[in-house]
Amino acid sequence: MTTKYLLPEDRIPRHWYNILPDLPTPPSPVLHPGTLQPVKPEDLAPLFPSRIIEQEMGMEREVAIPEEVREALARWRPSPLFRAHALEKALGTRSHIYYKYEGVSPSGSHKPNSAVAQAFYNAKEGVKRLATETGAGQWGSSLAFAGQLFGLAVTVYMVKVSHEQKPYRRSMMRTWGAEVFASPSSQTQAGRRILEEDPKSNGSLGIAISEAVEDAATHEDTKYALGSVLNHVCMHQTVIGQEAREQMALAGEYPDVVIGCHGGGSNFAGIAFPYARDKMNGKQVRLVAAEPASCPTLTRGTYAFDYGDTVKMTPVVKMHTLGHDFMPPGIHAGGLRYHGASPLVSSLVHAGVVEAVAYTQKGCFEAALLFAKTEGIIPAPESSHAIKAVVEEARKADEEGRERVILFNLSGHGHFDLAAYDQYLAGGLEDHEYPREAIERSMGNLPKVELG
Amino acid sequence: MTTKYLLPEDRIPRHWYNILPDLPTPPSPVLHPGTLQPVKPEDLAPLFPSRIIEQEMGMEREVAIPEEVREALARWRPSPLFRAHALEKALGTRSHIYYKYEGVSPSGSHKPNSAVAQAFYNAKEGVKRLATETGAGQWGSSLAFAGQLFGLAVTVYMVKVSHEQKPYRRSMMRTWGAEVFASPSSQTQAGRRILEEDPKSNGSLGIAISEAVEDAATHEDTKYALGSVLNHVCMHQTVIGQEAREQMALAGEYPDVVIGCHGGGSNFAGIAFPYARDKMNGKQVRLVAAEPASCPTLTRGTYAFDYGDTVKMTPVVKMHTLGHDFMPPGIHAGGLRYHGASPLVSSLVHAGVVEAVAYTQKGCFEAALLFAKTEGIIPAPESSHAIKAVVEEARKADEEGRERVILFNLSGHGHFDLAAYDQYLAGGLEDHEYPREAIERSMGNLPKVELG
Numbered sequence: 009m010t011t012k013y014l015l016p017e018d019r020i021p022r023h024w025y026n027i028l029p030d031l032p033t034p035p036s037p038v039l040h041p042g043t044l045q046p047v048k049p050e051d052l053a054p055l056f057p058s059r060i061i062e063q064e065m066g067m068e069r070e071v072a073i074p075e076e077v078r079e080a081l082a083r084w085r086p087s088p089l090f091r092a093h094a095l096e097k098a099l100g101t102r103s104h105i106y107y108k109y110e111g112v113s114p115s116g117s118h119k120p121n122s123a124v125a126q127a128f129y130n131a132k133e134g135v136k137r138l139a140t141e142t143g144a145g146q147w148g149s150s151l152a153f154a155g156q157l158f159g160l161a162v163t164v165y166m167v168k169v170s171h172e173q174k175p176y177r178r179s180m181m182r183t184w185g186a187e188v189f190a191s192p193s194s195q196t197q198a199g200r201r202i203l204e205e206d207p208k209s210n211g212s213l214g215i216a217i218s219e220a221v222e223d224a225a226t227h228e229d230t231k232y233a234l235g236s237v238l239n240h241v242c243m244h245q246t247v248i249g250q251e252a253r254e255q256m257a258l259a260g261e262y263p264d265v266v267i268g269c270h271g272g273g274s275n276f277a278g279i280a281f282p283y284a285r286d287k288m289n290g291k292q293v294r295l296v297a298a299e300p301a302s303c304p305t306l307t308r309g310t311y312a313f314d315y316g317d318t319v320k321m322t323p324v325v326k327m328h329t330l331g332h333d334f335m336p337p338g339i340h341a342g343g344l345r346y347h348g349a350s351p352l353v354s355s356l357v358h359a360g361v362v363e364a365v366a367y368t369q370k371g372c373f374e375a376a377l378l379f380a381k382t383e384g385i386i387p388a389p390e391s392s393h394a395i396k397a398v399v400e401e402a403r404k405a406d407e408e409g410r411e412r413v414i415l416f417n418l419s420g421h422g423h424f425d426l427a428a429y430d431q432y433l434a435g436g437l438e439d440h441e442y443p444r445e446a447i448e449r450s451m452g453n454l455p456k457v458e459l460g
Numbered sequence: 461m462t463t464k465y466l467l468p469e470d471r472i473p474r475h476w477y478n479i480l481p482d483l484p485t486p487p488s489p490v491l492h493p494g495t496l497q498p499v500k501p502e503d504l505a506p507l508f509p510s511r512i513i514e515q516e517m518g519m520e521r522e523v524a525i526p527e528e529v530r531e532a533l534a535r536w537r538p539s540p541l542f543r544a545h546a547l548e549k550a551l552g553t554r555s556h557i558y559y560k561y562e563g564v565s566p567s568g569s570h571k572p573n574s575a576v577a578q579a580f581y582n583a584k585e586g587v588k589r590l591a592t593e594t595g596a597g598q599w600g601s602s603l604a605f606a607g608q609l610f611g612l613a614v615t616v617y618m619v620k621v622s623h624e625q626k627p628y629r630r631s632m633m634r635t636w637g638a639e640v641f642a643s644p645s646s647q648t649q650a651g652r653r654i655l656e657e658d659p660k661s662n663g664s665l666g667i668a669i670s671e672a673v674e675d676a677a678t679h680e681d682t683k684y685a686l687g688s689v690l691n692h693v694c695m696h697q698t699v700i701g702q703e704a705r706e707q708m709a710l711a712g713e714y715p716d717v718v719i720g721c722h723g724g725g726s727n728f729a730g731i732a733f734p735y736a737r738d739k740m741n742g743k744q745v746r747l748v749a750a751e752p753a754s755c756p757t758l759t760r761g762t763y764a765f766d767y768g769d770t771v772k773m774t775p776v777v778k779m780h781t782l783g784h785d786f787m788p789p790g791i792h793a794g795g796l797r798y799h800g801a802s803p804l805v806s807s808l809v810h811a812g813v814v815e816a817v818a819y820t821q822k823g824c825f826e827a828a829l830l831f832a833k834t835e836g837i838i839p840a841p842e843s844s845h846a847i848k849a850v851v852e853e854a855r856k857a858d859e860e861g862r863e864r865v866i867l868f869n870l871s872g873h874g875h876f877d878l879a880a881y882d883q884y885l886a887g888g889l890e891d892h893e894y895p896r897e898a899i900e901r902s903m904g905n906l907p908k909v910e911l912g
Contacts, residue, residue: 009531010536010537011469011531012469012534014466014468016466017462017463017464020911079461079463079596082461082463082464083463083464083835083836084836085544090535094609112564114836114837116875126467153836156833157546157836175878176628176875176876176878176879179879179881180875180878181880181884182840182881182883182885183829183881184832184880185833185880214507235461289654312512349658377635380635380636381636381637383535383567384535384536384605384609384844385566386635423477423568423632423875424628424633424875426627426628426632426635427627427628427631427876429505429634429635430631430634433634433635
């Protein structure tokens with residue numbers, strides 16, 4: 009009985025897969041937040057190094073991964089693919105469940121896949137410091153680690169609710185030499201403005217992004233790094249799906265359905281885009297993005313132009329959005345508390361290539377606990393949304409008398425989220441249903457875009 | 461440049477290596493705590509299932525690993541062996557440094573290697589519940605996980621200072637369904653007696669062992685499980701060294717020195733015993749156990765008969781000891797705060813097969829931080845003692861103009877120990893030197909053994 013499928017180090021992919029040229033509809037332009045007209049690559053130069061801007065907009069289908077980045081990835085990649093025999097047995101399902109485990113990375117999630125690439129390109133172009141935001145701390149700790157590898161200082165604006173819920177994530181970033189501020193902070197104009205309006209603000213990814221962007225834009229030697237949403241980040245994550253395809257072949261199976269949790273979109277894109285490529289080439293495969301019911305961007309949001317941040321400093325992109333000033337409830341899956349979504353994933357949902365589902369957190373923790381007890385890995389609250397979707401897929405398949413091959417991305421472990429498990433076990437966890445009124449309110453504030 | 465050496469699942473060892481028949485001097489008898497005369501196997505029956513008692517005393521050199529145990533180990537084994545290129549570069553050393561990484565297990569350390577074996581044998585013999593102690597929580601969480609796998613309830617007595625320092629370890633045990641008490645607790649006579657004498661007692665492994673042994677001895681359906689020290693535990697851990705030997709061969713090298721941290725002895729035995737076998741067969745290899753200067757069992761203790769616990773309930777064994785009522789300072793490496801040592805490792809130190817070194821904690825954290833920044837893994841405080849020894853070995857080799865091949869066991873990650881890193885980074889960590897007076901005092905209380 010084989011439990012895991014490993015690949016040798018030389019099977020770390022040599023190219024990232026850029027899905028942009030393969031989208032069913034051409035990508036929408038990126039707009040300037042002031043003029044609401046298309047930006048030119050040079051408009052992004054205060055925020056990103058030139059190679060990242062090229063990757064963000066490039067139409068090359070396969071982008072070579074620099075050797076230095078492959079060497080950094082070799083610390084933990086290829087990541088293992090597991091057959092979840094024990095979970096299958098506990099569910100009593102006929103379906104075969106596989107998971108790609110990204111928790112083996114230094115920071116315990118998929119995030120370093122893009123962090124090392126971004127740190128590499130910034131260092132190569134002479135940048136000295138990176139400013140970024142983080143939700144649950146997965147991205148911040150990944151960039152702290154990557155900055156350390158390539159000799160860059162890192163400043164992290166960490167969403168306040170997570171800063172308080174997950175103190176060890178903060179410690180991890182400091183251990184890797186990063187400077188960490190709870191966001192909204194008094195370090196930036198954006199942060200001070202939010203604090204004036206609401207001194208008790210929980211923070212949100214939208215606010216923390218505003219702070220990090222302002223920090224980068226106002227310091228000569230500093231650029232900005234984003235852990236999700238953007239095209240280049242999704243592309244960097246495609247090493248996950250490329251490896252998974254090869255490992256599924258070792259297992260002698262091809263998935264009927266591929267599942268990832270969805271916040272900004274990067275881990276979902278990572279596992280799903282290489283399969284989306286297959287699908288657009290005629291292969292039968294379903295792609296399912298699982299998001300929180302309390303922040304239901306793909307299932308309830310509008311596909312429209314919106315700002316990436318709360319304070320309207322970032323470019324405006326066409327994406328599924330709940331409105332840039334929507335404040336999600338303080339659920340434990342901090343990494344999924346984002347009003348927007350990857351424009352690429354949004355476009356694929358709009359085109360019907362990707363399906364989306366939404367779950368409330370208690371059901372996700374229940375699924376995560378079953379997973380921990382059977383498979384022995386305690387999942388991150390974000391990843392628990394994917395597990396919940398897997399459990400539902402297997403149940404439906406059994407009801408229909410079918411046997412499905414289900415593949416999902418276990419994007420990270422929950423070693424820094426155990427307070428949330430405590431709260432769940434003590435019965436103290438709240439479910440947040442679809443926050444209709446708050447969303448309707450923020451939807452009223454979408455920018456009015458008229459393209460010339 | 462190869463970073464890691466992986467083995468396929470079918471290379472999980474098929475046998476444990478039992479060093480007992482190969483010891484340079486025959487093993488000393490195990491004594492009854494009341495009579496101080498040799499015990500018979502049946503005297504241990506209230507504590508352990510029969511197959512474990514056989515393994516504790518057996519003289520079979522290779523003991524077959526049951527398939528059910530190999531399947532459980534396959535969740536994370538074979539564990540990876542890494543070449544520490546980045547650490548070597550940072551040290552500027554000519555030496556080659558390799559580490560076997562046991563942090564990939566469910567609980568993040570080597571401990572599940574024995575936990576799954578012990579849970580399997582107990583379940584097979586109809587035991588319903590296991591009682592155990594834990595220091596930093598590595599063993600307790602491992603047994604919680606293993607109990608879950610084989611359908612056993614688990615009760616853990618957790619040393620109070622760690623219970624407070626490492627709340628997430630506690631949560632992890634509860635997530636895997638275990639019942640956890642801070643020790644000394646009011647659950648047992650032993651605990652109540654200690655609390656009467658010192659209501660503010662920090663606890664120690666010796667006390668927690670007394671509580672777990674009492675719990676097992678006074679409940680029909682319950683047995684005791686120990687995470688270190690005993691022969692069968694050391695034997696279960698030899699999968700580490702067996703895999704490492706094979707992986708070092710893949711790397712085309714044989715170590716000049718093999719290093720592990722040392723508390724009770726299990727992770728050290730795991731990496732070192734298969735090499736000790738080579739050494740006793742004439743191979744040139746140094747074996748170095750690294751322990752805390754504040755609890756210097758191997759470097760400063762006496763090789764004598766002593767109790768395994770504080771309240772004198774366990775059998776009496778010949779080992780390096782600081783005295784069963786020695787109370788170690790509350791250092792962060794909770795897993796190394798034990799007054800005694802594995803009788804097997806003690807015997808090998810006594811025979812000159814194994815060397816021992818001791819370090820204070822600040823130097824260990826400094827080495828651990830360097831490791832985290834270069835290799836990307838945040839080590840457990842216990843493992844940091846091995847890293848400190850590695851740094852010293854490499855430095856000495858460079859001074860002597862030599863190039864050494866150094867292999868060490870990175871026994872676990874420090875995801876639950878980040879408060880300790882915070883304290884170190886903030887300059888708030890204390891060093892505890894050799895506690896001479898306390899040790900001299902406890903040495904006066906060794907049992908007076910006269911064998912017939």
